[in-house]
Amino acid sequence: MSLLDITDKNQAVIDYLITCPSIFNSALYFNFINAEDDSTQLVTQSNDKFANKPYIDGSVLKVYSLTLITFKSAADIAVVKSTGYPNENVSDMSDIQALIDWIQEQEEIRNYPNFGDSCIIESIGVTSNNPVFNGIDDQVSPPLAVYSITIEVHYLDISKKIWR
Amino acid sequence: MPAGSFNLSAGQRAERKLLITVAEWSDGNTQVREILGTRTEDSSIDYNPDIETTTDILGINYTDLNKTQPQQDFDPYLILGGSKLGFKLNDIRSRNALSELSQFTVYIITAFIGSSADGYAAEKHTGCTIAYNSIGGDANVNFPISVYFSNNITNGTVDKLSDDFVFTAAT
Numbered sequence: 001m002s003l004l005d006i007t008d009k010n011q012a013v014i015d016y017l018i019t020c021p022s023i024f025n026s027a028l029y030f031n032f033i034n035a036e037d038d039s040t041q042l043v044t045q046s047n048d049k050f051a052n053k054p055y056i057d058g059s060v061l062k063v064y065s066l067t068l069i070t071f072k073s074a075a076d077i078a079v080v081k082s083t084g085y086p087n088e089n090v091s092d093m094s095d096i097q098a099l100i101d102w103i104q105e106q107e108e109i110r111n112y113p114n115f116g117d118s119c120i121i122e123s124i125g126v127t128s129n130n131p132v133f134n135g136i137d138d139q140v141s142p143p144l145a146v147y148s149i150t151i152e153v154h155y156l157d158i159s160k161k162i163w164r
Numbered sequence: 165m166p167a168g169s170f171n172l173s174a175g176q177r178a179e180r181k182l183l184i185t186v187a188e189w190s191d192g193n194t195q196v197r198e199i200l201g202t203r204t205e206d207s208s209i210d211y212n213p214d215i216e217t218t219t220d221i222l223g224i225n226y227t228d229l230n231k232t233q234p235q236q237d238f239d240p241y242l243i244l245g246g247s248k249l250g251f252k253l254n255d256i257r258s259r260n261a262l263s264e265l266s267q268f269t270v271y272i273i274t275a276f277i278g279s280s281a282d283g284y285a286a287e288k289h290t291g292c293t294i295a296y297n298s299i300g301g302d303a304n305v306n307f308p309i310s311v312y313f314s315n316n317i318t319n320g321t322v323d324k325l326s327d328d329f330v331f332t333a334a335t
Contacts, residue, residue, distance in 0.1 A: 053205060054180075055202065055203055055204055055205055056180050056181060056183075056201040056204050056205065056206065056207055057181055057184075057199060057201045057202055057204075058179070058180075058181030059202070059203075160181070161181065162181055162182070162275065162325050163181075163184060163199045163325050163326060163327075164325065164326045
Protein backbone atom coordinates (compact mmCIF):
# COMPACT_ATOMS: atom_id res chain seq x y z
CA MET A 1 0.00 0.00 0.00
CA SER A 2 1.39 3.38 -0.91
CA LEU A 3 1.51 6.38 1.39
CA LEU A 4 -1.02 8.05 -0.88
CA ASP A 5 -3.51 5.26 -0.18
CA ILE A 6 -3.08 5.69 3.58
CA THR A 7 -3.58 9.44 3.31
CA ASP A 8 -6.64 8.99 1.19
CA LYS A 9 -8.29 6.61 3.64
CA ASN A 10 -7.66 8.90 6.58
CA GLN A 11 -9.09 11.84 4.70
CA ALA A 12 -12.03 9.74 3.55
CA VAL A 13 -12.85 8.83 7.14
CA ILE A 14 -12.54 12.45 8.27
CA ASP A 15 -14.82 13.57 5.44
CA TYR A 16 -17.24 10.88 6.52
CA LEU A 17 -17.18 11.54 10.26
CA ILE A 18 -17.73 15.27 9.98
CA THR A 19 -21.16 14.49 8.57
CA CYS A 20 -22.00 13.27 12.06
CA PRO A 21 -23.51 16.19 14.02
CA SER A 22 -21.74 15.38 17.29
CA ILE A 23 -18.36 15.39 15.51
CA PHE A 24 -19.12 18.44 13.41
CA ASN A 25 -20.04 20.50 16.47
CA SER A 26 -16.80 19.87 18.35
CA ALA A 27 -13.19 20.81 17.65
CA LEU A 28 -11.58 17.96 15.72
CA TYR A 29 -7.88 17.11 15.67
CA PHE A 30 -6.03 14.41 13.78
CA ASN A 31 -3.10 12.63 15.45
CA PHE A 32 -2.79 15.51 17.89
CA ILE A 33 -3.87 15.79 21.49
CA ASN A 34 -5.51 19.02 22.56
CA ALA A 35 -7.02 18.29 25.92
CA GLU A 36 -9.92 20.66 26.31
CA ASP A 37 -13.58 20.26 26.95
CA ASP A 38 -15.60 18.89 24.04
CA SER A 39 -12.62 18.38 21.77
CA THR A 40 -12.25 15.23 19.71
CA GLN A 41 -9.05 13.64 18.45
CA LEU A 42 -8.73 11.04 15.74
CA VAL A 43 -5.74 8.80 16.34
CA THR A 44 -4.68 6.31 13.70
CA GLN A 45 -4.07 2.70 14.63
CA SER A 46 -1.49 0.35 13.22
CA ASN A 47 -3.51 -2.24 11.40
CA ASP A 48 -2.11 -5.73 11.75
CA LYS A 49 -1.36 -6.96 8.24
CA PHE A 50 -1.65 -10.54 9.47
CA ALA A 51 -5.34 -9.84 9.98
CA ASN A 52 -5.65 -9.39 6.21
CA LYS A 53 -7.59 -12.16 4.56
CA PRO A 54 -6.39 -12.93 1.02
CA TYR A 55 -8.73 -14.63 -1.44
CA ILE A 56 -7.75 -16.82 -4.36
CA ASP A 57 -8.83 -14.20 -6.91
CA GLY A 58 -6.21 -11.78 -5.58
CA SER A 59 -8.54 -9.56 -3.57
CA VAL A 60 -7.76 -9.01 0.10
CA LEU A 61 -10.12 -8.28 2.98
CA LYS A 62 -8.52 -5.60 5.18
CA VAL A 63 -9.38 -3.59 8.25
CA TYR A 64 -8.79 0.13 8.69
CA SER A 65 -9.16 1.34 12.22
CA LEU A 66 -8.73 4.51 14.15
CA THR A 67 -9.47 5.58 17.68
CA LEU A 68 -11.60 8.57 18.47
CA ILE A 69 -10.73 10.24 21.77
CA THR A 70 -13.09 12.76 23.33
CA PHE A 71 -12.44 15.02 26.30
CA LYS A 72 -15.35 16.06 28.47
CA SER A 73 -15.27 18.27 31.55
CA ALA A 74 -16.04 16.10 34.53
CA ALA A 75 -18.02 17.09 37.58
CA ASP A 76 -17.07 15.89 41.04
CA ILE A 77 -20.68 15.87 42.05
CA ALA A 78 -22.13 12.67 43.39
CA VAL A 79 -25.08 11.16 41.65
CA VAL A 80 -28.26 12.44 43.22
CA LYS A 81 -30.19 9.45 44.43
CA SER A 82 -33.44 10.64 43.02
CA THR A 83 -35.08 9.20 39.94
CA GLY A 84 -34.51 11.24 36.80
CA TYR A 85 -32.15 13.75 38.38
CA PRO A 86 -29.50 14.52 35.74
CA ASN A 87 -25.77 14.09 36.25
CA GLU A 88 -23.31 15.95 34.02
CA ASN A 89 -20.97 13.00 33.67
CA VAL A 90 -23.79 10.71 32.63
CA SER A 91 -25.03 13.15 29.97
CA ASP A 92 -21.46 13.63 28.66
CA MET A 93 -21.17 9.91 28.19
CA SER A 94 -24.48 9.97 26.33
CA ASP A 95 -22.99 12.42 23.83
CA ILE A 96 -20.31 9.91 22.93
CA GLN A 97 -22.82 7.12 22.90
CA ALA A 98 -24.68 9.16 20.26
CA LEU A 99 -21.68 8.86 17.97
CA ILE A 100 -21.65 5.09 18.38
CA ASP A 101 -25.35 5.01 17.57
CA TRP A 102 -24.72 7.21 14.51
CA ILE A 103 -22.11 4.82 13.18
CA GLN A 104 -24.43 1.88 13.72
CA GLU A 105 -27.17 3.73 11.84
CA GLN A 106 -24.78 4.35 8.92
CA GLU A 107 -23.98 0.65 8.86
CA GLU A 108 -27.66 -0.20 8.66
CA ILE A 109 -28.20 2.09 5.68
CA ARG A 110 -24.81 1.11 4.21
CA ASN A 111 -23.53 4.68 4.12
CA TYR A 112 -19.75 4.32 4.08
CA PRO A 113 -16.62 6.42 3.60
CA ASN A 114 -15.32 6.57 0.05
CA PHE A 115 -12.08 4.56 -0.16
CA GLY A 116 -11.88 4.84 -3.94
CA ASP A 117 -12.57 2.50 -6.83
CA SER A 118 -10.09 -0.16 -5.74
CA CYS A 119 -11.83 -0.76 -2.42
CA ILE A 120 -15.26 -2.10 -1.63
CA ILE A 121 -16.41 -1.24 1.88
CA GLU A 122 -17.90 -4.22 3.66
CA SER A 123 -18.91 -2.66 6.94
CA ILE A 124 -18.20 0.05 9.46
CA GLY A 125 -18.59 -0.33 13.17
CA VAL A 126 -17.15 0.26 16.59
CA THR A 127 -15.36 -2.38 18.60
CA SER A 128 -17.47 -1.89 21.72
CA ASN A 129 -21.07 -1.06 22.45
CA ASN A 130 -20.11 1.66 24.91
CA PRO A 131 -17.31 4.22 24.96
CA VAL A 132 -14.25 3.27 26.95
CA PHE A 133 -13.64 5.49 29.96
CA ASN A 134 -9.88 6.02 29.95
CA GLY A 135 -9.62 8.13 33.10
CA ILE A 136 -9.75 11.67 34.47
CA ASP A 137 -7.13 14.38 34.32
CA ASP A 138 -7.67 16.21 37.61
CA GLN A 139 -4.60 18.45 37.19
CA VAL A 140 -6.64 20.84 35.04
CA SER A 141 -9.65 22.90 35.94
CA PRO A 142 -12.25 21.71 35.36
CA PRO A 143 -11.09 18.08 35.44
CA LEU A 144 -11.32 16.34 32.09
CA ALA A 145 -12.70 12.87 31.54
CA VAL A 146 -11.28 10.96 28.61
CA TYR A 147 -13.45 8.65 26.57
CA SER A 148 -12.50 6.67 23.50
CA ILE A 149 -14.00 4.43 20.88
CA THR A 150 -12.30 2.51 18.13
CA ILE A 151 -13.88 2.59 14.70
CA GLU A 152 -13.19 -0.21 12.24
CA VAL A 153 -13.82 -0.18 8.53
CA HIS A 154 -13.73 -3.59 6.86
CA TYR A 155 -13.04 -3.30 3.16
CA LEU A 156 -12.15 -5.48 0.21
CA ASP A 157 -9.02 -4.32 -1.59
CA ILE A 158 -9.43 -5.39 -5.20
CA SER A 159 -6.41 -3.54 -6.54
CA LYS A 160 -4.37 -6.76 -6.90
CA LYS A 161 -7.00 -8.74 -8.78
CA ILE A 162 -5.86 -9.68 -12.25
CA TRP A 163 -9.28 -10.80 -13.53
CA ARG A 164 -11.13 -7.75 -14.79
CA MET B 165 1.14 -21.06 -28.11
CA PRO B 166 2.89 -19.67 -25.01
CA ALA B 167 6.62 -20.12 -24.53
CA GLY B 168 7.83 -23.34 -22.93
CA SER B 169 8.53 -21.92 -19.49
CA PHE B 170 6.80 -20.08 -16.72
CA ASN B 171 6.57 -16.32 -16.98
CA LEU B 172 8.21 -16.05 -13.56
CA SER B 173 11.65 -15.05 -12.44
CA ALA B 174 13.95 -17.84 -11.28
CA GLY B 175 12.71 -18.98 -7.88
CA GLN B 176 9.68 -16.70 -7.95
CA ARG B 177 6.55 -18.33 -6.59
CA ALA B 178 3.40 -18.19 -8.64
CA GLU B 179 0.68 -16.29 -6.84
CA ARG B 180 -2.53 -18.22 -6.29
CA LYS B 181 -4.50 -15.72 -8.32
CA LEU B 182 -2.63 -16.90 -11.43
CA LEU B 183 -4.48 -20.24 -11.37
CA ILE B 184 -7.94 -19.31 -12.53
CA THR B 185 -11.10 -21.36 -12.87
CA VAL B 186 -13.83 -19.91 -15.05
CA ALA B 187 -17.31 -21.32 -15.58
CA GLU B 188 -19.17 -20.82 -18.86
CA TRP B 189 -22.76 -21.62 -19.74
CA SER B 190 -25.44 -20.63 -22.21
CA ASP B 191 -28.16 -18.23 -21.27
CA GLY B 192 -30.41 -18.35 -24.29
CA ASN B 193 -28.23 -17.41 -27.23
CA THR B 194 -25.50 -15.77 -25.20
CA GLN B 195 -22.56 -17.33 -23.45
CA VAL B 196 -22.05 -16.22 -19.88
CA ARG B 197 -18.81 -16.56 -17.93
CA GLU B 198 -17.74 -16.02 -14.40
CA ILE B 199 -14.49 -16.50 -12.52
CA LEU B 200 -14.83 -18.79 -9.53
CA GLY B 201 -13.25 -18.02 -6.18
CA THR B 202 -14.56 -14.61 -5.17
CA ARG B 203 -14.33 -14.53 -1.35
CA THR B 204 -12.85 -18.04 -1.29
CA GLU B 205 -9.63 -18.23 0.72
CA ASP B 206 -8.39 -21.66 -0.31
CA SER B 207 -9.34 -23.94 -3.17
CA SER B 208 -7.44 -26.65 -5.03
CA ILE B 209 -8.16 -28.97 -7.90
CA ASP B 210 -8.14 -32.50 -6.45
CA TYR B 211 -7.46 -35.11 -9.11
CA ASN B 212 -8.77 -38.06 -7.08
CA PRO B 213 -6.50 -40.55 -8.86
CA ASP B 214 -7.66 -44.15 -9.20
CA ILE B 215 -4.43 -46.02 -8.50
CA GLU B 216 -3.84 -49.74 -8.72
CA THR B 217 -0.58 -51.14 -7.44
CA THR B 218 0.64 -54.69 -7.82
CA THR B 219 3.83 -56.23 -6.46
CA ASP B 220 5.63 -59.04 -8.22
CA ILE B 221 7.38 -61.92 -6.50
CA LEU B 222 10.63 -59.97 -6.50
CA GLY B 223 9.02 -57.24 -4.40
CA ILE B 224 8.91 -54.71 -7.20
CA ASN B 225 5.85 -52.47 -7.26
CA TYR B 226 4.00 -51.67 -10.46
CA THR B 227 1.55 -48.81 -10.25
CA ASP B 228 -1.15 -48.05 -12.76
CA LEU B 229 -2.99 -44.78 -12.76
CA ASN B 230 -6.30 -45.82 -14.28
CA LYS B 231 -8.05 -42.47 -14.28
CA THR B 232 -8.36 -39.12 -12.63
CA GLN B 233 -11.60 -37.48 -11.57
CA PRO B 234 -10.67 -33.84 -11.07
CA GLN B 235 -12.81 -31.89 -8.66
CA GLN B 236 -12.54 -28.42 -7.18
CA ASP B 237 -14.51 -27.27 -4.15
CA PHE B 238 -15.32 -23.65 -3.42
CA ASP B 239 -16.25 -23.16 0.21
CA PRO B 240 -17.23 -20.55 1.10
CA TYR B 241 -19.07 -19.65 -2.06
CA LEU B 242 -21.11 -16.70 -0.87
CA ILE B 243 -24.31 -15.42 -2.37
CA LEU B 244 -23.04 -12.08 -3.65
CA GLY B 245 -24.76 -9.24 -5.42
CA GLY B 246 -23.92 -9.37 -9.13
CA SER B 247 -22.94 -13.04 -9.13
CA LYS B 248 -24.24 -14.58 -12.36
CA LEU B 249 -23.29 -18.14 -11.53
CA GLY B 250 -24.67 -17.92 -8.01
CA PHE B 251 -27.98 -16.75 -9.42
CA LYS B 252 -27.96 -19.51 -12.05
CA LEU B 253 -27.23 -22.26 -9.53
CA ASN B 254 -29.79 -20.97 -7.07
CA ASP B 255 -32.37 -20.97 -9.84
CA ILE B 256 -31.49 -24.60 -10.64
CA ARG B 257 -31.65 -25.46 -6.94
CA SER B 258 -35.06 -23.88 -6.52
CA ARG B 259 -36.42 -25.96 -9.44
CA ASN B 260 -34.43 -29.08 -8.52
CA ALA B 261 -33.46 -29.17 -12.21
CA LEU B 262 -30.45 -31.36 -11.58
CA SER B 263 -29.71 -32.19 -15.21
CA GLU B 264 -28.94 -28.53 -15.84
CA LEU B 265 -25.97 -28.80 -13.49
CA SER B 266 -24.05 -30.80 -16.08
CA GLN B 267 -24.06 -28.28 -18.90
CA PHE B 268 -21.10 -26.18 -17.96
CA THR B 269 -17.85 -25.57 -19.75
CA VAL B 270 -15.03 -24.87 -17.33
CA TYR B 271 -11.69 -23.30 -18.17
CA ILE B 272 -8.56 -23.71 -16.12
CA ILE B 273 -6.30 -20.81 -16.99
CA THR B 274 -2.67 -21.01 -15.93
CA ALA B 275 -1.72 -17.35 -16.10
CA PHE B 276 1.82 -18.16 -15.01
CA ILE B 277 2.34 -19.51 -18.54
CA GLY B 278 2.17 -17.10 -21.45
CA SER B 279 1.58 -13.39 -21.67
CA SER B 280 -0.96 -10.84 -22.73
CA ALA B 281 0.78 -10.71 -26.12
CA ASP B 282 0.91 -14.46 -26.82
CA GLY B 283 -2.06 -15.53 -24.75
CA TYR B 284 -2.20 -17.44 -21.49
CA ALA B 285 -2.26 -21.25 -21.41
CA ALA B 286 -5.70 -22.65 -20.77
CA GLU B 287 -7.53 -25.97 -20.64
CA LYS B 288 -11.13 -26.07 -21.76
CA HIS B 289 -13.22 -28.83 -20.18
CA THR B 290 -16.60 -29.29 -21.86
CA GLY B 291 -19.55 -31.01 -20.24
CA CYS B 292 -18.60 -30.32 -16.64
CA THR B 293 -20.87 -30.51 -13.64
CA ILE B 294 -21.14 -27.86 -10.98
CA ALA B 295 -23.01 -29.07 -7.93
CA TYR B 296 -24.19 -27.12 -4.93
CA ASN B 297 -23.53 -28.82 -1.62
CA SER B 298 -25.52 -26.82 0.90
CA ILE B 299 -26.99 -23.40 1.48
CA GLY B 300 -27.07 -21.44 4.71
CA GLY B 301 -24.37 -20.40 7.12
CA ASP B 302 -24.16 -17.85 9.91
CA ALA B 303 -23.80 -14.15 9.13
CA ASN B 304 -23.91 -14.46 5.35
CA VAL B 305 -25.54 -16.95 3.02
CA ASN B 306 -23.00 -19.54 1.99
CA PHE B 307 -23.73 -21.75 -1.01
CA PRO B 308 -20.65 -23.97 -1.33
CA ILE B 309 -20.17 -25.63 -4.70
CA SER B 310 -18.06 -28.36 -6.24
CA VAL B 311 -16.84 -28.38 -9.83
CA TYR B 312 -16.48 -31.82 -11.41
CA PHE B 313 -14.24 -31.58 -14.46
CA SER B 314 -15.13 -33.73 -17.45
CA ASN B 315 -11.58 -34.40 -18.66
CA ASN B 316 -12.93 -33.70 -22.15
CA ILE B 317 -10.06 -31.31 -22.67
CA THR B 318 -9.11 -28.89 -25.40
CA ASN B 319 -5.80 -27.16 -24.80
CA GLY B 320 -5.24 -23.64 -26.03
CA THR B 321 -4.86 -20.06 -24.95
CA VAL B 322 -6.99 -17.18 -23.83
CA ASP B 323 -6.15 -13.71 -25.05
CA LYS B 324 -6.93 -11.83 -21.84
CA LEU B 325 -7.85 -12.25 -18.21
CA SER B 326 -11.45 -11.10 -18.17
CA ASP B 327 -14.87 -12.61 -18.80
CA ASP B 328 -14.82 -11.59 -22.47
CA PHE B 329 -11.70 -13.59 -23.35
CA VAL B 330 -11.36 -15.45 -26.64
CA PHE B 331 -10.23 -19.07 -26.38
CA THR B 332 -8.06 -20.33 -29.22
CA ALA B 333 -7.48 -24.06 -29.46
CA ALA B 334 -3.89 -25.19 -29.94
CA THR B 335 -3.06 -26.51 -33.37
